[in-house]
Amino acid sequence: MPDWITQFPGLSRLEPAVRDALTRKSAVIAVPKGTVIFGPGKSPENLLLLLEGRVRVQQVSEGGREIVLYRVEAGQSCVLTTACLLAHEDYSAQGIAETDVRAVAIPRAVFDELVSQSVAFRNFIFTAYSRRITDLFQVIEDIAFQRVDIRLAQKLIDLERGARQIKATHQQMAAELGTAREVVSRQLGEFQRRGWIRQSRGTIDLVDIAGLERLAALDAG
Amino acid sequence: MPDWITQFPGLSRLEPAVRDALTRKSAVIAVPKGTVIFGPGKSPENLLLLLEGRVRVQQVSEGGREIVLYRVEAGQSCVLTTACLLAHEDYSAQGIAETDVRAVAIPRAVFDELVSQSVAFRNFIFTAYSRRITDLFQVIEDIAFQRVDIRLAQKLIDLERGARQIKATHQQMAAELGTAREVVSRQLGEFQRRGWIRQSRGTIDLVDIAGLERLAALDAG
DNA sequence: GCCGTTCAGTGACGATGTCACCAAGTGGAA
DNA sequence: TTCCACTTGGTGACATCGTCACTGAACGGC
Numbered sequence: 001m002p003d004w005i006t007q008f009p010g011l012s013r014l015e016p017a018v019r020d021a022l023t024r025k026s027a028v029i030a031v032p033k034g035t036v037i038f039g040p041g042k043s044p045e046n047l048l049l050l051l052e053g054r055v056r057v058q059q060v061s062e063g064g065r066e067i068v069l070y071r072v073e074a075g076q077s078c079v080l081t082t083a084c085l086l087a088h089e090d091y092s093a094q095g096i097a098e099t100d101v102r103a104v105a106i107p108r109a110v111f112d113e114l115v116s117q118s119v120a121f122r123n124f125i126f127t128a129y130s131r132r133i134t135d136l137f138q139v140i141e142d143i144a145f146q147r148v149d150i151r152l153a154q155k156l157i158d159l160e161r162g163a164r165q166i167k168a169t170h171q172q173m174a175a176e177l178g179t180a181r182e183v184v185s186r187q188l189g190e191f192q193r194r195g196w197i198r199q200s201r202g203t204i205d206l207v208d209i210a211g212l213e214r215l216a217a218l219d220a221g
Numbered sequence: 222m223p224d225w226i227t228q229f230p231g232l233s234r235l236e237p238a239v240r241d242a243l244t245r246k247s248a249v250i251a252v253p254k255g256t257v258i259f260g261p262g263k264s265p266e267n268l269l270l271l272l273e274g275r276v277r278v279q280q281v282s283e284g285g286r287e288i289v290l291y292r293v294e295a296g297q298s299c300v301l302t303t304a305c306l307l308a309h310e311d312y313s314a315q316g317i318a319e320t321d322v323r324a325v326a327i328p329r330a331v332f333d334e335l336v337s338q339s340v341a342f343r344n345f346i347f348t349a350y351s352r353r354i355t356d357l358f359q360v361i362e363d364i365a366f367q368r369v370d371i372r373l374a375q376k377l378i379d380l381e382r383g384a385r386q387i388k389a390t391h392q393q394m395a396a397e398l399g400t401a402r403e404v405v406s407r408q409l410g411e412f413q414r415r416g417w418i419r420q421s422r423g424t425i426d427l428v429d430i431a432g433l434e435r436l437a438a439l440d441a442g
Numbered sequence: 443g444c445c446g447t448t449c450a451g452t453g454a455c456g457a458t459g460t461c462a463c464c465a466a467g468t469g470g471a472a
Numbered sequence: 473t474t475c476c477a478c479t480t481g482g483t484g485a486c487a488t489c490g491t492c493a494c495t496g497a498a499c500g501g502c
Binding site: 084092127131145 | 280282283284286288290300301304305308309310313314333336337338340343344347348350351352354355357358360361362364365366399400440
Binding site for chain 2: 448449450451452
């Protein structure tokens with residue numbers, strides 16, 4: 001039983017008894033890349049705390065269009081799961097493992113017990129909750145008021161994780177921004193013409209990140 | 222001390238001791254129409270449960286543009302307040318009393334106590350929480366993928382509360398949808414030409430709601 | 443009535459979304 | 473290997489939406 005709790009700063013102040021119960025009654029699970037962890041209409045059975053990997057949460061509309069809402073990274077819990085667990089409701093969006101994922105699975109009953117017994121656990125859960133709501137507000141503001149070229153530049157910088165390269169099709173980038181593929185194609189074409197990126201099928205190389213950053217910094221100007 | 226608890230279906234199953242503590246330690250307050258109840262950067266002191274009236278929660282961008290996120294009606298609690306209370310963070314949006322409001326104010330300390338002691342109270346709070354997240358997802362999907370004429374028709378139907386009339390400027394309707402005033406002016410002009418509405422300064426009369434509903438029903442077609 | 447302010451209407455144009463279609467790249471099957 | 477189906481990306485035409493500049497009407501205080 002590894003002491004994974006140290007990986008979650010918010011859980012370091014957990015009361016010893018609660019901490020013990022948490023490690024005893026939860027399991028560490030592995031989920032392969034690409035797995036649909038939850039989807040609309042499904043009922044959540046466990047709260048997941050991510051140890052390794054990344055989960056993408058997205059909304060899928062009737063017309064088949066997709067938009068990425070947020071990502072859950074290592075050290076975080078999934079807010080949507082929390083909401084559904086607490087309200088005893090089904091999921092309204094979809095969660096997909098973007099990488100291989102290792103996570104702590106806390107069964108619903110144990111979660112209820114921890115929430116009621118531990119102030120520290122509640123703080124951990126609901127701090128994440130609040131941040132996520134703020135994130136969603138930001139997503140709404142961006143979609144409503146921000147130009148796509150600026151948002152695309154920001155997203156490229158955001159998705160580049162030191163690799164200076166992004167593995168994604170134009171269609172996937174469109175889903176990130178909630179726009180159409182053609183728009184992404186044209187904007188990336190423009191970025192390439194300016195020498196900021198180089199494209200090949202399925203990958204985008206960031207050549208001049210500073211250039212992208214200048215555009216991204218224009219923000220709500 | 223009136224027994225306002227009966228106005229909240231979710232609180233009817235409250236444990237007697239908890240119920241007693243709640244009525245003793247909270248106060249009923251009155252807030253006049255137009256009051257800014259909370260705003261960005263403010264720290265929440267009380268959780269409000271609305272007895273009467275309506276609160277509008279909206280995001281205000283740097284450029285001064287506004288977008289309505291959701292409304293809190295009688296019988297509901299404000300999710301954003303809950304989030305901020307639990308996470309000990311400041312507000313990221315703005316709440317305005319759209320009507321005169323009567324509400325139960327639960328101090329932060331009492332809220333923490335109730336959340337930890339009562340399963341029923343937690344369910345009450347977090348069911349609202351989950352619904353609101355789902356609402357926000359819907360707002361995102363609408364802004365990203367839905368045509369404005371359809372959204373405007375839906376909003377007109379939504380805001381008409383039996384009065385067959387809406388008191389709002391074009392600017393305010395634009396904020397409801399996160400679009401520009403000019404767009405609303407043109408769409409409402411088109412609606413009027415079709416005989417669905419009649420306009421005068423500051424008010425919109427819904428003449429043919431069935432017509433609006435036909436348009437609104439097109440949805441993600 | 444006068445006047446400043448708010449509200450609504452409009453044309454022009456740029457930005458974005460939609461549709462239709464084509465070309466190139468990719469990988470599996472014959 | 474060649475062939476073929478599928479995925480990915482590129483592009484023009486057009487519709488919708490957002491922005492800008494400006495106008496005039498309606499309203500409220502004086």
